[in-house]
Amino acid sequence: MKIMRWKAIVPLLLLLVLILIGYLLYADTLVERSIESLGADLVGAKVDLDEVDLSLREGRVRLVGLAAANPSSPMRNLVEASEIIADVRVVPLLEKKFVIEQASFRGVRFGTERSESGALENPSPESGRLVREISGWADRVRIPPLNLAALNTVVDVGAVSIDSLTTVTRARGTVAFADSVRSSWQQNLSQLNPAPLIDTARALVERLNRANPLTLGLAGMTELANSSRTVMTSLTSTTDRLSDLDSNVRVTMDRLTGNVTGLVDARAADYAYARRLLRLPSLDAPDLSASLFGDMAVARLQPVLYWVNQAERYLPPGLNPRRYPGPKRPRRAGVTVTFPKRNALPKFLVESADADLAIGGAGAAAGAYAAELSGLTTEPAIYGRPLRAMVQRTGAAVGPTDVRVDLALDHTGSVISDSGSAFMNGIRLPQFALAGSRVQLDLGTGLSELSIARTGDSIVGTWLWRSNAVRWSRGAGSGEQGAEGGEQAAGSGEQGAEGVAQRLGAFAEDFLWQTIASLEDVEITVRFSGSPTGPSLRIGSNVGRVLATNLRRELGARIEQAEQQVRQQVNRLVDQYVTQAETRVAALESEVADVVGVRLSEVTDVRAELERAVRRVIPRP
């Protein structure tokens, strides 16, 4: 029987020709779909492409009409490029490696409007997780509320509940613990009562002191030696057990004493807790700055953190195998594991790229920019060089501006080392409502400077906004009009006039307005440090400092009085429990702990006495 079916050669060749024709017809579409899918995964919003022109013979890919939607504002594009031309190395494609020697981006624009929403119906789980993590951080950031209204209300000390006070809980715990160890130690002590043994040992010492070997004879001396040995063994055993108990007592007493000492800190924490209940405003400048600008800072930091984390996800350090979700298909996607190989090409590499950027409109940022990038790769450890990017303004359309962005992402080692800075002078700065008030601040045109550094899982950075031509305005219903031409702002967004009045009160808002409305220079500095997905913030501002000074002058006495009332209420509630804990621990020390020490000392003394007596009567060779 023949094994080969030679007649199949022709149909087989026909099939291969069909596959080749299919590739030539649909390769562009396949690449277009792949870029749209990968881009959406990267950005977290839709990425559209008008056209892909693939010319493998020349090693050139031309993308036309690329538009990536902004995930946080789906009706706008994050970035748009009219044309991208990439020179691709063909041979590495056989290893599923995409190496771009040179890429040029033309007609790049930012923030353009979209005709349809760019929100994804089913965003990738990983992208969604990151957004959720960073949003979660934004929700967790504790921004001290700016609430001056509490100053006008009677201090309600009854709001401080005894069950919420840490001091009471800890004092009760200390008492219970002291009672528990007392009964345990007393039981041990009664079992270990050494008094009969001490009496026996002393009687034996007396006998030894009076003993005369000549009169006792051999039998008497033997009996005396055996008695001494038995008593000595018992004394040794009792000493050991008492020593164990004594060391246990000491450790436990240290712990109990520590608990009592810790009640001081607990009381301080309770003061702070009770103070927060009354919503007394902090008079510290950092707290006030955080109250005024915290929301604004968090909102602006979120996209920065998102991209810092995306850089880690797509440019992972090290050479360990990496797991990615498999390709989308009707069957289960599974997991695709990549195995980076040293001295080979990375899976994706852009050796160098340049771009001409343009920001349109008549704003201060409008103009032409040039950008350069090198070493963008998904496997930096293989490529061995950090990613470097630079954006610089080449021509201003309006106003004197200076813009420069530098970025260096070094993921070549096992520890990430990123740094970036953005210096933008003469650009339009944010406009926002001060938290908890109807006062609006328009920073106008000024300086924005961001510097950020990441080493491993630690991030540190500073973001500075500075303007010397700010405009203040105040929402409807207030007593005074805006400082500059009586501007009226539409209020602070979500807060209706009634809600705001409840939160702040006319007096307090008037005070805030009088304090800050005359300020023409504003500087806000946000320092962030910690984990890249949830750093802690420190916010400083000259507005906060001025407000703190004025508040101390005007309201310091009133706040001090309210704080005094709060402290007294806390003291009234916790004093008896603290005293009870202190007394119980002191009693435990004198009644049990000291007794153990005394008994141990007695046993040790009588044992030493017995040893001396034995040596005298029965000298050792």
Add this chain to the structure above:
Amino acid sequence: MFYQPMYMILKLIQKLIATLNSDGTPGQVAAGMAIGAVFGLTPLLSLHNLVILVVVLLVQVTIPAVMLGWFVAVPLGFVLDPLFDQIGLRLLETLALSPVWTSITNTPVIALANLNNSVVLGSLVAWLIAVFPLYLLLRWGVARYRATVYARLQRMKLYRAVKASKVYNFYRLFRPE
């Protein structure tokens, strides 16, 4: 007139199958079904399936049996995907095999086979393990069928009626020679 191109394609396929399926021993039918199972068990658009397709066309196995094997294995593939995923992932994460995967995923052309995907690898390995026992089992089954069921079928009126119809044209592709 509108259906003429479709008719021509169908006739071409029929002729192709008739030409390629010149004989069909139990071994050839069983081999066809066992090999055809790979198209249903593993993700269809994979490089290894293209290679196996070439082999199927060049080697004397029963083509309709290949299609039957494929058809039967498709739902099985979907059901067993979680298992394939686990098998593949276990293999990909086995440290001892890491050099093998590193070499495979960095070798030209072979890298296009997506063997570093857990489902592709898991399903392919599962099929490779199953293909020979499956072949033996199917060969025995086909032989038994021809010796017992087919002989009885030939005497049935219904069978004779069907045999006279168009349906038989397809069935005869499986008929013993």
